[in-house]
Amino acid sequence: MPTLGPHQQALLKRNPSMTQAEFSEAWLRHGALVLPWFLSYGYQSYTQVHGPLSSTNQELQDELHNWDGAAQSIPGTANLSEGEKAWRNAYYQEVILPDERRFLVSEALNHFKIVEGVTGKKIAIIKDGKAMVDIPEDIMAVWRTYEAKRGIV
Secondary structure, three states: OOOOOOOEEEEEOEOOOOOHHHHHHHHHHHHHHHHHHHHHOOOOEEEEEEEEEEEOOHHHHHHHHHOOEEEEEEOOOOOOOHHHHHHHHHHHHHHHHHHHHHHEOOOHHHHOEEEEOEEEEEEEEEEOOEEOOOOOHHHHHHHHHHHHHHHOO
């Protein structure tokens, strides 16, 4: 996820083999997948804006049909050791990115567009540094295997 200003959003494109509904379902599950990772870095907020998207900015509105969602986040300021960063990076590379490749047209960092003022169905995943959705046990089990690598990395 790129570093965004407080009002900025990253527009995202879904995998073209998915319907908008399938994309939304996959992205919500992805929200739970990234949740422990974001919280471990102290993220203060993470909101998904699901399509159909709209904007009062006419120029932006004219191109929103090319996009399927917008992510908005406020990162934290966690000061982590290199060892702590290493196992978190492994989770990102081995769990988060493969999931992005499944439901997005490509990894988010390869295609996003930074904008402001996009509206749609907003779903708060993190608010005020706290989880707003439950993390399924299967996701927590995977997260715990990476946490267990703390002393190994």
